[in-house]
Amino acid sequence: MPRIIIDCPATGEAVPTGHRTQDFDLAAVIEPRSFRCPVCHEVHTWRGADARIEEGVAHAAAHGASPH
């Protein structure tokens, strides 16, 4: 299952919220949810509108495999 990610407001990095798309429908997340960011270790709040579904994990792996 793809992970639900947000952009960390402190570093701009995409960070996983700890939830997956099976947990809930993003469009239904209208109340702010908080989680501790694994990148900057601050607590961020997010809503469905702020989040997105992680994609292209295999694509990212292939990207690093380019010949040198």
Ligand SMILES: [Zn+2]
């Ligand atoms: Zn953060």
